[in-house]
Amino acid sequence: MGLRNDITNAPVSDLPLREVMSVPPTATCRQAVATMRDKRLGYVLILDDAGRISGMFTERHLIKLLLADPKQLDDPIDKHMSRSDKSVRQDAPIATVIEKLQSLEWRFVCVVDEQGKAVGVTGQRGAMEYLADHFPRQVKVQKMKSKLFMDQREGA
Amino acid sequence: MVRRKRRGTQEGEYQDPLKDYSPATYADELERSLCESDITEMEIKPFLAIDPGTSVEETMRLMDKIGIACLVVTEGDKLVGIFSERDILNKVAEQYEQIKDGPVRDVMTPNPVSVYETDSPAQAMNLMAVSGFRHIPILDLDENVVGILGPRRVTAFVQKHFEEA
Numbered sequence: 001m002g003l004r005n006d007i008t009n010a011p012v013s014d015l016p017l018r019e020v021m022s023v024p025p026t027a028t029c030r031q032a033v034a035t036m037r038d039k040r041l042g043y044v045l046i047l048d049d050a051g052r053i054s055g056m057f058t059e060r061h062l063i064k065l066l067l068a069d070p071k072q073l074d075d076p077i078d079k080h081m082s083r084s085d086k087s088v089r090q091d092a093p094i095a096t097v098i099e100k101l102q103s104l105e106w107r108f109v110c111v112v113d114e115q116g117k118a119v120g121v122t123g124q125r126g127a128m129e130y131l132a133d134h135f136p137r138q139v140k141v142q143k144m145k146s147k148l149f150m151d152q153r154e155g156a
Numbered sequence: 157m158v159r160r161k162r163r164g165t166q167e168g169e170y171q172d173p174l175k176d177y178s179p180a181t182y183a184d185e186l187e188r189s190l191c192e193s194d195i196t197e198m199e200i201k202p203f204l205a206i207d208p209g210t211s212v213e214e215t216m217r218l219m220d221k222i223g224i225a226c227l228v229v230t231e232g233d234k235l236v237g238i239f240s241e242r243d244i245l246n247k248v249a250e251q252y253e254q255i256k257d258g259p260v261r262d263v264m265t266p267n268p269v270s271v272y273e274t275d276s277p278a279q280a281m282n283l284m285a286v287s288g289f290r291h292i293p294i295l296d297l298d299e300n301v302v303g304i305l306g307p308r309r310v311t312a313f314v315q316k317h318f319e320e321a
Contacts, residue, residue: 003186004318033249042241059241062249063220067213070252098311105308107225124307125290131314132285138191138278140286 003134012097012111013090016129017120022047025054029065029080030073032057043108043121046081051117053110055081060107087112090119098127186317190278198277198313200294200303205230208237208261212248215239215260226291226306229264233300235293237264242290270295273302277313280305 006014022045023032032044036059046055057077065072065080072080087110088096100106101124108123132139182188189197204227206215219227219241229237239260247263248255255263270293271280283289284307294303 002183003314033245037245037249042245059225059245063216063241063244066244066249066252067216067220073249098315101308102311102315124311127311128281128307129285131310132281135187135190135278135281138187139281 003131006134007094007098010094011091012088012094012122013119014130015094015097015111015122015126017111017122017126020045020047020118020120022118023077025076025078027077028074029057029062029077032077033062033073044077045110045118045121046077047118053085053087053112053116053118054078055083056086056108056110057081058108086110087116087118089114094127094130097122101127185320186314189317190281191276193277194274195271195277195280195294195305196273196303198280198305199309200273200305203228203293203301203304205233205301206239206260207231208264209259211257212252212260212263213256216244216248216256226304228293228301228304229260230301235268235270235295235299235301237261237266238268238291238293239264240291268293271305272297277310281310284310 018041019039021035021039021041021043023035025046025048027046036042036044043056043058045053046057048054055078057080061080061082086100086106086108088100090111090113097109100109106123108121110118111120111122113119180191182191204218204222204224206218206227206229208229208231215227219225226238226240228235229239243263243265269283269287269289271283273294273296280292280294283292284305290306292305293301294305296302
């Protein structure tokens with residue numbers, strides 16, 4: 001089976017990767033939110049001086065922050081970001097990413113090189129686009145909302 | 157004037173209109189299922205629906221408590237909008253204190269793109285992968301909301317096929 005083989009064998013770098021959108025640890029949450037909004041992304045990475053990931057801030061963190069106290073938008077982002085390592089090596093098989101998205105319910109996955117430096121971000125959306133690319137005829141050309149029957153009679 | 161002789165069947169002779177029909181062929185069961193099955197073969201439930209008069213804060217607390225990124229806004233069972241984490245980022249974050257007690261109707265995305273439960277999974281995937289919608293409400297033929305589809309449910313559908321193969 002082609003898709004199954006590709007997911008098992010192809011590297012993560014074959015997935016559609018989003019750019020590494022980052023802010024420094026000293027940035028405020030408000031600055032991070034503005035960056036996410038400008039770039040139309042659901043995450044922002046917090047990188048150290050060497051370009052390694054020290055955290056991630058997502059729309060999910062934003063909800064928690066607003067519900068707790070919206071004044072925290074002016075806090076430094078490292079008070080509210082997640083420090084868990086949600087990264088995979090770019091040469092790991094795509095199946096690794098799919099597994100983490102499904103079983104660990106990750107939404108974003110940082111893709112890193114051999115030195116641990118971030119090279120891109122993928123996630124549920126990237127996996128979706130990869131699947132769609134495998135079925136261009138079936139998925140990419142579609143007629144929407146086809147009802148089984150007509151609302152009105154056709155013709156004059 | 158030379159009159160051309162009519163070719164083809166004699167009057168009254170039956171000709172099968174489907175004699176040259178060849179059914180679609182698929183490389184595997186997953187491809188067949190993407191094109192020929194209904195969206196209901198994917199996991200489209202559970203989903204959360206709220207009234208458009210629900211406050212923004214209450215809606216966000218629900219999303220946070222259940223851990224969902226998106227919910228549908230309905231009047232009766234009819235779809236009127238969708239409210240997602242992206243709406244919070246774009247419309248709520250900077251003015252949360254001013255609008256938290258207001259109705260979600262003011263900040264939801266009205267009239268979202270949807271598909272029918274009789275559409276194929278490929279049609280929903282098209283909207284997600286090509287048009288960029290992360291969540292697609294699913295309607296029955298009476299236009300009532302019966303589910304919602306997100307990317308995780310699509311990858312689960314593909315994984316299920318791998319396990320069954």
